[in-house]
Amino acid sequence: MTVSEIVEKRGNSRENLIQILHDIQDVSGDNSLHKDKIEELSKLMDLNVADIVGTASFYTMFSLVPRGKHIIRLCDSPPCYIMGSDNILEALEKKLGIKMGATTEDGMFTLEPTSCLGVCGVAPALMIDEEVYGNLTNEKVNGIIDGIRAG
Ligand code: FES
The missing domain is CATH 3.40.30.10 (Glutaredoxin)
Structure with missing residues (x-):
């Protein structure tokens, strides 16, 4: 599933960001949020990259570096x-x-x-x-x- 498909499925409002990040991480292949996907998400949701990274960093279930399966x-x-x-x-x-x-x-x-x-x-x-x-x-x-x- 692509980032745009995930955003379309969840709806692009800020309140859906956590669930969207979960979905993106789930399909990443290495349990992490890739920089290019965050940049794509930033455009699709009209949010700053720093805002998304800040949210992702706050929760321990998200990782910005590759992890195990x-x-x-x-x-x-x-x-x-x-x-x-x-x-x-x-x-x-x-x-x-x-x-x-x-x-x-x-x-x-x-x-x-x-x-x-x-x-x-x-x-x-x-x-x-x-x-x-x-x-x-x-x-x-x-x-x-x-x-x-x-x-
Ligand atoms: S202290 Fe509650 S589950 Fe470990």
């Missing part, structure tokens, strides 16, 4: 931390072979921190793309990653 967001808020999110981070970094904030060489995963996902009752928790996983253990995390890799 799947975004892993590990909760680092206190309830998850107390329940061992630091151990989960260690297990994830080992499993993926990357540090927090990085993307795997095969472009499959980007590991990012997030604040509370709203499921503290099953802490420690993480979110991969749109799906939330709780009651994490090292074994469970390894199984989740293997499952996604296996498709």
Whole structure:
């Protein structure tokens, strides 16, 4: 789907900007907002590029740099931390072979921190793309990653 098709579908008013940015990022192929697409959007919506970049930078779900196909967001808020999110981070970094904030060489995963996902009752928790996983253990995390890799 092109930027103009997305804008046409959502409507070009300012209140639709977040949803439009989501759609553009979803079809980017690398989970990010490309400079040329933002420039195109700026013309279509009659908004400043700086305004769009400012909005995109404010929300952690958007990225201006290329990311993996799947975004892993590990909760680092206190309830998850107390329940061992630091151990989960260690297990994830080992499993993926990357540090927090990085993307795997095969472009499959980007590991990012997030604040509370709203499921503290099953802490420690993480979110991969749109799906939330709780009651994490090292074994469970390894199984989740293997499952996604296996498709
Ligand atoms: S603190 Fe991690 S889900 Fe709420």
